[in-house]
Amino acid sequence: MPLPRTVIIGAGPAGLTAAYELTRRNAPVEVVETDDVVGGISRTVERDGWRFDIGGHRFFTKVARVEAFWHEVLPDGDFLLRPRMSRIHYRGRLFDYPLRAGNALGNLGIVEAVRCVGSYLWARVRPPADQTHFEGWVSARFGTRLYRMFFKTYTEKVWGIPATELQADWAAQRIRNLSLAGAVRNALLPRLARADITSLIEEFQYPRLGPGMMWERCAELVTKAGGVVTLGTRAATVHRADGRAVAVTVAGPGGTRRVAADHVISSMPLPALVRAVDPPAPPEVLAAADALRHRDFLTVALVVPAAAGFPDNWIYVHTPGVRVGRVQNFGSWSPYLVREGFTCLGLEYFVDVGDDLWDAPDEELVALGTAELEALGLVDAGAVSAGYVVRMPKAYPLYDAGYEQAVETLRAWLAEAVPNVHPVGRNGMHRYNNQDHSMLTAMLTVENILDGGDHDVWAVNVEEEYHEQAGGSPTAGSTGRHGTGRAAPVLPRRP
DSSP states (O other): OOOOOEEEEOOSHHHHHHHHHHHTTTOOEEEEOSSSSSSGGGOEEEETTEEEESSOOOBOOSOHHHHHHHHHHSOGGGEEEEEOOEEEEETTEEEEESOOHHHHHHHHHHHHHHHHHHHHHHHHHSOOSOOSBHHHHHHHHHOHHHHIIIIIHHHHHHHSSOGGGSBHHHHHHHTTTOOHHHHHHHHHSHHHHGGGSTTOOSEEEEETTOTHHHHHHHHHHHHHTTOEEEOSOEEEEEEEETTEEEEEEEEETTEEEEEEOSEEEEOSOHHHHHHHEESOOOHHHHHHHHTOOEEEEEEEEEEEEGGGSOSSSEEEEOOTTOOOOEEEEHHHHOGGGSOTTEEEEEEEEEEOTTSHHHHSOHHHHHHHHHHHHHHTTSSOGGGOOEEEEEEEEEEEEOOBTTHHHHHHHHHHHHHHHOTTEEEOSHHHHTOBOOHHHHHHHHHHHHHHHHHOOOOOGGGOOTTTSBTTBTTOOOOTTTTTSOOOBTTOOOBOOOO
């Protein structure tokens, strides 16, 4: 009996992992990707010989089969072991992250430190009446002063709405084990305490030419094994008949063509997948698709002398008055991304397609980034010798008060109407998963297709075995439901 033919929509980590797993077992596969490069948000962009990431990607996982996959695709010599370092920029000072007592006290000063402790104690005595939103939840646990310093500004930059409109679910997931007492304990006894705090690792692996190196090589191996990877081509229509998907019409530079399919694995945005199915979904399902939104992202990469850089992988910008949210130093990720004597700083802006930053000309964005680096006291404007801009739509799924029901509606309809269509990955499942968990959803899906497995890929969730903390119990945010994934806020529905 011939192996089933699979069409894969999207050549990011999930799509290419699925393609690799299928072709290693000699199953026929074609991958179609709208963009002209592979890797999705895990690509590495190259401009004039400079390489930079879209967001930065640490290769660290507690999933053994993902670790094995990485080292099967790339030889060990292509991985660097990098120290993890990041800090918080707040009003001209850099605070170590995680918190260290001497550094924090030196930056805050005794008077402000006493005020922060007083604010914390007051919050314990008189907690905010409304803790259903992010601001109230965090203020109750840290005090108002620390909330304003280390939570409010960055959070509002990332999600584009006031923190009072973010529901508390995100805070409970993102900083579930971190409290002021815990932070102080971590500052004084860092190696004993870090295992309890989300996202704190000492070092990580990193491909020497960036994460795109992994996915470029993976695509080559898929092609070598007989698979087809077609770039610059979008999945226009998923055709269904007799209760299954039967083909995908793809559109590229050469026109449209229909590709027969026994199965479809999709990492395209979940709402777009549902809209692509023909005959179309009923109105209530299309309405649920319309209810799901994304946050978009752009990077302004600025070339500066190496001496003008910093040792951090990235700096979180909590300082108000600038629009940049985070600054990467790509030379700290890998010396192979930059040129001798220089480094490249990536200024990250969280945006919406069509807003003023997204539509601004590249030269204006380079000028803005240059000015903001100087305003932050990180780099003099005159040190910038070149600049580049990369835009990434649909980088982060958004979660409003009705998102979970909308996702469930789409899942249920797909399972009934086209059970051989399999959503995987971050956008494919509308969940803010890390790269390794997106890959795992693809691996399990392939087992379901080829082995008749019954894995529930929707149960793959970072909260149950956190990216940097194995063996933890599920949080309140994931009990009885599949959760949103790492650092995924739940946003109130806008009227």
